[in-house]
Each structure stands twice: as structure tokens, then as C-alpha cells.
Amino acid sequence: MSKNPTHPKGAGRAGGLSTFVLMAAVLLVSLPAFAQTKLVIPEANISASASDSNLPIHANDGSLSTRWSADATTGTQWLQYNLGGCYKIAFANLAWYNGDSRKYNLALKTSDNGTTWSTVFSGTNSGTTAALKPYTFGDRPAKYVRLESTGSDVNKWVSLSEMEIWTQGTGTCSGLDRTRSPGENFDLSDYQLQTLNSSLQVKFVDPINTYTDKYFYTDPSTGAMTFYVPSGAGSTANSKYPRSELRADTTWHMGGTHTLAVSMKVLQQPATGQIIIGQIHGEQTGGSELLKLRWTDGDILMGVKKNFGDSEQKILIKSGVALGENIDYVIKLVDSTVTVTVNGTSKSFTYNRASWSDVDLYFKLGAYSQDASSNGTYAKVAVTALD
Structure with a gap:
């Protein structure tokens, strides 16, 4: 395949072209x-x-x-x-x-x-x-x-x-066992799974152990923990968007140091182009999302709220992160300041600690699609490392 075909001795231009086309066709079939x-x-x-x-x-x-x-x-x-x-x-x-x-x-x-x-x-x-x-x-x-x-x-x-x-x-080899469930490849003992049932309504799985379904599974090619969610599926209370997402069982108050580190890829985006891939959430309703890490058409932004119940402020961290490109992110909350690092680029934000002091906080990660329309699109995220 590395050598060009040669014309037979004495062959004219038309004959040489025919020979070239024939040999090219053979190569296309055989390789x-x-x-x-x-x-x-x-x-x-x-x-x-x-x-x-x-x-x-x-x-x-x-x-x-x-x-x-x-x-x-x-x-x-x-x-x-x-x-x-x-x-x-x-x-x-x-x-x-x-x-x-x-x-x-x-x-x-x-x-x-x-x-x-x-x-x-x-x-x-x-x-x-x-x-x-x-x-x-x-x-x-x-x-x-x-x-x-x-x-x-x-x-x-x-x-x-x-x-x-x-x-x-x-390539990138994760060392993950492609034949095992996500709960066998990753330590998910401190997480519950928010996934979908056969009616596309949210259900909760805890403990996860060897659980797998079409919305949460091990990719047979890479071993990645894969989250898949169709647009317009059911949502949890106080939300209109569907998700396939892990939620940490352990909660904590603002103060001390709390870290979530993830290696992952966005493999498919919904029609809106927006997926939340990581969060610091709160048990209380009425604006308790301390942090939302968003992938939006290749831009990765952190959504933050200075005070409990404020409107979300969005801060751009990284641009041009394509579908299928590896994303290494770290969310680190130290006292009242959060620092989010994405592929080596960091942005920080400081909260009003008094406003958040009584909120029970926890980490989330996966595919939280921001598309409520039943338009046939879906969000898909693959995680290869979780700490």
C-alpha cells in the first residue's frame, strides 16, 4: 500500500489509468x-x-x-x-x-x-x-x-x-475492567445513583454494588463508567431536566477542605448543547446549588451563587473542549472559597459563608442534561477516574 502502482511496459495513458483504478479498488476492498x-x-x-x-x-x-x-x-x-x-x-x-x-x-x-x-x-x-x-x-x-x-x-x-x-x-488505557459493572471498577460505596426506569422516570439506586442499566453502564471498549440520558425524560423534584448522575451520600457544612477529582469525556450533547458534569449541591430547596460545572458547546463554565438563593453567576474556565476530548477537573472547596481546575486552568470564587453555613452540601457528577424537550437527542458522559 506504500508503493504507487506502475504502468505495464508499453501501456498507453488510458490503459495505465484503468490499471491504477483497478488496483486502487482492490486495495480499498482488502484493507x-x-x-x-x-x-x-x-x-x-x-x-x-x-x-x-x-x-x-x-x-x-x-x-x-x-x-x-x-x-x-x-x-x-x-x-x-x-x-x-x-x-x-x-x-x-x-x-x-x-x-x-x-x-x-x-x-x-x-x-x-x-x-x-x-x-x-x-x-x-x-x-x-x-x-x-x-x-x-x-x-x-x-x-x-x-x-x-x-x-x-x-x-x-x-x-x-x-x-x-x-x-x-x-491511546489512553484506563486499566479498567471492561467486563465489570461501574461499581466493581470504582469505589461507589459513598454514592447513590439517580437513573431512569423503563418509563423514563427518575429512580434511585443505593447501594449501587453491581448495578447497571442502559443509562449507567461500563463501556465495552474503554471500561469507562458511562452516563446516558435522553432529552425530555423525567426529572427529580424541583427540576425540569433529566439526569443520570451519582450523588454522594456524605454531606458536610462549608468549612474545612472538600475535593472531587474526575477524569472524563463528554461524548454526546443534547440539542441545547448543555450538560452539568459536576456539582456541589445542598439538601435544602430554594437555590442550594453551591456550584455547577457546565459543559456548553465546548465551553466549560462554573456556575456559582454568592449567597444561598441568589441567581447563578457563570464564570468561563476553558473554551474549545471538543466532544470526545479528555477533561480532567478538580473541584476544591477550602473554607468558603472554591477553586475549579479544568485541564490545568483554574478559576476561584469566594462565597458569603454566613449565608451558606447551615446548608448540608454534597458532591454530584455524571450527565445532568439541560434539555427538557423530547427531541430525540441525548447527553452522554464517560468517566475514567474518580477520587
């Missing part, structure tokens, strides 16, 4: 659209469950005349690549020994830690070619890639001629 860079995997980073004289490194030597082989009579055999870092995997190219006449049972998996695995593909090869064939990964971030097989439709031997890993650049 994923966004193939970028083939990773160089050192021999020391290649391992396998077993092998005969056809060693694991033979699947990484650039030759289809060599292979890795292992007897799967007693169970699944695997070949594993340590990528040496976290990469966005575009696809894996696999070539099977006698793959033009055998169908191998296979699974392709990724991992952030080499212990917990997520399946990208499960099935068989085509059985019609022994050449390299791509299996797409959808830019899934990973540090390890593993091939598993139980043999072919001919025998119980696994024989792989070559495996290439192609990437679109470095």
Missing part, C-alpha cells in the same frame, strides 16, 4: 480505510501458551513461509503481543497456515493490563485464503493483543503464519 502504522513488536514481547518447533516469534517475522503452531487437543491455545505501550488498534492482519483450505476457530482480544481481556472478534477465518486478512478493532485502546484458537475444521492444531498489529497512534 481497512484508515490503516496507519504497523507496530514493531520486539521478540521479547511475544509469548504463547505453548508451541512445537514452530515458535511464537515466527508469527512476527514478516514471512508467510514460517508459522507458530500449538496443539489444542487439551484446550485453547493463545499467542500474545505486548505492544509496549497503549495504542489505538485499527486492525490486526492475520494469515493462517493452509488458510485457503482450513477454517480455524479464533478469538481476538485486547487488554490494558495483560490479565483482564475483552473480545473484539469471535468466529473463524474465511477458509479461502492463506494471505493476510484484516480484522478491524475500531481504534480500541489496548496495551496487549491476544489471539486464541482451538484448532481448525481439519484438526486440533493451531497454526498461524503471521499476525500484524496496525495502529492509529497512541
Whole structure:
């Protein structure tokens, strides 16, 4: 794919153009659209469950005349690549020994830690070619890639001629287990969940433990704790907006130091373009939102109230934070001054402590959509770290 097609000797301009178009079409069919860079995997980073004289490194030597082989009579055999870092995997190219006449049972998996695995593909090869064939990964971030097989439709031997890993650049690996619920990946023992039921009305889950639903779940690609809320769904008391949100059970009064640190991304915005991604809220009604951290069409603002019951004052912290861009934010309240830091940029605000002294405060985070219309849009937020 790195070389331009050459014209056959003596071919005219029209013939050369036809040849170029034909070869381009073949390339488009045979390779994923966004193939970028083939990773160089050192021999020391290649391992396998077993092998005969056809060693694991033979699947990484650039030759289809060599292979890795292992007897799967007693169970699944695997070949594993340590990528040496976290990469966005575009696809894996696999070539099977006698793959033009055998169908191998296979699974392709990724991992952030080499212990917990997520399946990208499960099935068989085509059985019609022994050449390299791509299996797409959808830019899934990973540090390890593993091939598993139980043999072919001919025998119980696994024989792989070559495996290439192609990437679109470095990725972000959270170390989260993609197969576990949010409550198993994060310490949510001090939180209750405000989510939606089947009638799109707000319900409360406490304790969260292993709970998951379509509005609160683990992303199968990244392991992120994901909050999803459709516009126009039901709301809690004293609000007209829907939410999928965590609320801390522990409350406190203004004074001392209280900190919430979150790494997250806004993946989808509602029609209004506004989502509240973090809060310091109060138990009392009538204007007890001490702080609202807003994502609004790429701008991140802090909404604050000098006194209990005041109208919200909005302070811009960061502009141009696109959908899918990582957001690291810290909300830190020290005595009566709050400092919010977003991707290294900080803004502070001081409250009238006397006005807030009797308010029971607590943290919230997630997706609190600011769209009350049933317009088919939704808010979606993914959290990869919570402290």
C-alpha cells in the first residue's frame, strides 16, 4: 500500500489509468480505510501458551513461509503481543497456515493490563485464503493483543503464519475492567445513583454494588463508567431536566477542605448543547446549588451563587473542549472559597459563608442534561477516574 502502482511496459495513458483504478479498488476492498502504522513488536514481547518447533516469534517475522503452531487437543491455545505501550488498534492482519483450505476457530482480544481481556472478534477465518486478512478493532485502546484458537475444521492444531498489529497512534488505557459493572471498577460505596426506569422516570439506586442499566453502564471498549440520558425524560423534584448522575451520600457544612477529582469525556450533547458534569449541591430547596460545572458547546463554565438563593453567576474556565476530548477537573472547596481546575486552568470564587453555613452540601457528577424537550437527542458522559 506504500508503493504507487506502475504502468505495464508499453501501456498507453488510458490503459495505465484503468490499471491504477483497478488496483486502487482492490486495495480499498482488502484493507481497512484508515490503516496507519504497523507496530514493531520486539521478540521479547511475544509469548504463547505453548508451541512445537514452530515458535511464537515466527508469527512476527514478516514471512508467510514460517508459522507458530500449538496443539489444542487439551484446550485453547493463545499467542500474545505486548505492544509496549497503549495504542489505538485499527486492525490486526492475520494469515493462517493452509488458510485457503482450513477454517480455524479464533478469538481476538485486547487488554490494558495483560490479565483482564475483552473480545473484539469471535468466529473463524474465511477458509479461502492463506494471505493476510484484516480484522478491524475500531481504534480500541489496548496495551496487549491476544489471539486464541482451538484448532481448525481439519484438526486440533493451531497454526498461524503471521499476525500484524496496525495502529492509529497512541491511546489512553484506563486499566479498567471492561467486563465489570461501574461499581466493581470504582469505589461507589459513598454514592447513590439517580437513573431512569423503563418509563423514563427518575429512580434511585443505593447501594449501587453491581448495578447497571442502559443509562449507567461500563463501556465495552474503554471500561469507562458511562452516563446516558435522553432529552425530555423525567426529572427529580424541583427540576425540569433529566439526569443520570451519582450523588454522594456524605454531606458536610462549608468549612474545612472538600475535593472531587474526575477524569472524563463528554461524548454526546443534547440539542441545547448543555450538560452539568459536576456539582456541589445542598439538601435544602430554594437555590442550594453551591456550584455547577457546565459543559456548553465546548465551553466549560462554573456556575456559582454568592449567597444561598441568589441567581447563578457563570464564570468561563476553558473554551474549545471538543466532544470526545479528555477533561480532567478538580473541584476544591477550602473554607468558603472554591477553586475549579479544568485541564490545568483554574478559576476561584469566594462565597458569603454566613449565608451558606447551615446548608448540608454534597458532591454530584455524571450527565445532568439541560434539555427538557423530547427531541430525540441525548447527553452522554464517560468517566475514567474518580477520587
